[in-house]
Amino acid sequence: MGESSASAIRAPKQAKQAVPEHVVGASEEQIIYANILNISMKLGLAGIISSFLLYVSGVVAPRIPVHEISRFWGMKSHEYMVQTNISGGWSWLGLYGYGDFLNFFPIAFLAGITIVCYLAIIPTLLRKKDTVYAVLAMVEVLVLVAAASGLISTGGH
Numbered sequence: 001m002g003e004s005s006a007s008a009i010r011a012p013k014q015a016k017q018a019v020p021e022h023v024v025g026a027s028e029e030q031i032i033y034a035n036i037l038n039i040s041m042k043l044g045l046a047g048i049i050s051s052f053l054l055y056v057s058g059v060v061a062p063r064i065p066v067h068e069i070s071r072f073w074g075m076k077s078h079e080y081m082v083q084t085n086i087s088g089g090w091s092w093l094g095l096y097g098y099g100d101f102l103n104f105f106p107i108a109f110l111a112g113i114t115i116v117c118y119l120a121i122i123p124t125l126l127r128k129k130d131t132v133y134a135v136l137a138m139v140e141v142l143v144l145v146a147a148a149s150g151l152i153s154t155g156g157h
Contacts, residue, residue, distance in 0.1 A: 029121040047106025055099035063098035
């Protein structure tokens, strides 16, 4: 164990030096976005698992009884809604007391996280005087909010 093994032992300490940001490649706003997304994803997943467990355990009764579900499987969305007397749009918000609709809440939460992430990075972009990206982020927020509200629709289902 001469000099070469001693330098090999010290090498990892030297490798732990700070890596410049341009080498890592993640900007401040990317880290903010990723951190919010990471925490929100975990919360959303916990919500989905919890709502599923409440549904399958029977703790929260479903709007459509489990033994009737197979009757609706082959229907188109509109036909299903007519047969079950369920309205479209955001009407599911009023069905929070039913186990089969409880899972909509964590899914909607996850769908809305992109808006929160963009809102969180706008101040950083403005502080950096990155006006083009700040404006793009603001427009993205407006488009997503308009789409979620139903103002933008493409006539899908």
